[in-house]
Amino acid sequence: MTETQETQASPSRRALIGWGGAGLALGAAMAGGAVAMARTGDDMDPAAAETGGAVEFHGAHQAGIATPVQDRLHFAAFDVKTDDREEFVQMLKDWTAAARRMTAGKAVGEGAYGGLAEAPPDDTGEALGLQPSRLTLTIGFGPSLFDRFGLRDQRPEALVDLPKFPGDNLDRSRTGGDLCVQACSDDPQVAVHAIRNLARIGFGKVAIRWSQLGFGKTSSTTPDAQTPRNLMGFKDGTRNIAGTETDRLKKFVWVGEEDGPDWMTGGSYLVARRIRMNIETWDRTSLQEQEDVFGRDKREGAPVGKAKEHDEPFLKAMKPDAHVRLAHPDSNNGITILRRGYSFTDGTDGLGRLDAGLFFLAYQRDVRKGFIPLQRNLAAHDALNEYIQHVGSAVFAVPPGVRDSRDWWGRTLFSKGA
Numbered sequence: 001m002t003e004t005q006e007t008q009a010s011p012s013r014r015a016l017i018g019w020g021g022a023g024l025a026l027g028a029a030m031a032g033g034a035v036a037m038a039r040t041g042d043d044m045d046p047a048a049a050e051t052g053g054a055v056e057f058h059g060a061h062q063a064g065i066a067t068p069v070q071d072r073l074h075f076a077a078f079d080v081k082t083d084d085r086e087e088f089v090q091m092l093k094d095w096t097a098a099a100r101r102m103t104a105g106k107a108v109g110e111g112a113y114g115g116l117a118e119a120p121p122d123d124t125g126e127a128l129g130l131q132p133s134r135l136t137l138t139i140g141f142g143p144s145l146f147d148r149f150g151l152r153d154q155r156p157e158a159l160v161d162l163p164k165f166p167g168d169n170l171d172r173s174r175t176g177g178d179l180c181v182q183a184c185s186d187d188p189q190v191a192v193h194a195i196r197n198l199a200r201i202g203f204g205k206v207a208i209r210w211s212q213l214g215f216g217k218t219s220s221t222t223p224d225a226q227t228p229r230n231l232m233g234f235k236d237g238t239r240n241i242a243g244t245e246t247d248r249l250k251k252f253v254w255v256g257e258e259d260g261p262d263w264m265t266g267g268s269y270l271v272a273r274r275i276r277m278n279i280e281t282w283d284r285t286s287l288q289e290q291e292d293v294f295g296r297d298k299r300e301g302a303p304v305g306k307a308k309e310h311d312e313p314f315l316k317a318m319k320p321d322a323h324v325r326l327a328h329p330d331s332n333n334g335i336t337i338l339r340r341g342y343s344f345t346d347g348t349d350g351l352g353r354l355d356a357g358l359f360f361l362a363y364q365r366d367v368r369k370g371f372i373p374l375q376r377n378l379a380a381h382d383a384l385n386e387y388i389q390h391v392g393s394a395v396f397a398v399p400p401g402v403r404d405s406r407d408w409w410g411r412t413l414f415s416k417g418a
Contacts, residue, residue: 073214077177140396174392214342235301266400274392295322
């Protein structure tokens with residue numbers, strides 16, 4: 001990132017207003033800048049995935065959902081530590097100002113150096129000199145947040161607590177959260193820098209409950225390209241919704257005016273699942289069984305009996321418990337979700353086995369009509385269950401996008417009466 005010093009506040013002024021006030025002013029100032037941005041969502045510039053430049057922060061929908069999937073992820077779930085509504089709202093405004101700058105490739109506030117020597121710098125500095133790398137930051141609100149700040153009546157009916165599915169072995173320390181931030185980028189340091197600075201700004205108001213680093217995207221919102229492989233070596237999710245498919249996004253991803261509540265219009269619902277793969281067992285399984293489990297060939301990713309990965313699958317040619325057959329919309333009354341999963345590896349489990357797998361991210365218009373019935377079907381019948389286990393879980397309401405330089409994350413929710 002480039003250290004841009006757009007506004008120089010005197011040391012006394014900076015000491016009085018702190019980062020928050022300065023950051024908001026700077027965020028508003030840069031909104032009209034001449035930085036070349038790639039559009040998000042329905043009118044995404046196809047060149048964005050190639051340039052590694054900046055993704056537009058403002059829009060009707062949050063970036064990081066239909067945006068072409070980046071290579072790296074840092075996902076963090078937070079617990080709220082304050083009971084002061086005004087303090088929390090100010091934090092969201094400060095976060096928005098910081099996110100606006102970081103996604104444009106700029107330092108937070110007054111930057112990592114050059115300010116008051118007696119005060120901590122506004123930016124931690126590890127992204128100095130790095131490009132924006134298509135950084136997107138996406139915020140979501142968990143069910144537990146609506147027990148605070150007089151928000152109980154604003155909790156969407158679609159924001160349900162996920163049921164316990166067969167085979168779940170959830171670690172409470174990797175489950176839930178009052179809110180989340182998904183940072184996606186083509187540079188892992190840019191993504192980590194973003195989460196680090198938001199956590200720093202939120203100190204005393206929020207604390208990270210759990211986080212997950214991801215690499216090697218396992219799905220794509222540009223499905224005309226080849227689908228990436230997961231750690232099992234297979235392509236999965238070749239029928240994912242494309243960021244340019246406005247009709248499918250409207251039908252399956254974006255919350256409509258008729259869905260309610262009105263503060264969620266233009267938003268979506270996110271399910272995050274940490275899925276550990278039994279790598280050692282899988283690696284000792286025959287190629288034929290591996291292909292039978294997925295319902296695809298390993299070389300091309302083609303469905304059984306087909307030649308190319310995007311060929312229309314003939315489901316009845318697959319085994320009844322094949323993953324592709326069970327996950328296909330035709331086997332689930334048309335259920336379709338948008339996936340943005342990443343691979344992860346977090347060392348070993350103390351028994352010499354890799355702690356590795358898939359960090360599954362799925363966006364949908366209604367969790368009750370999307371992930372829940374789909375996962376019930378998979379958890380009950382999928383042959384892949386022998387080789388995986390769901391060990392972490394969370395669900396979030398993802399509000400609509402930040403419209404302009406005066407808008408902020410969560411405004412549509414917190415503008416409601418307490």
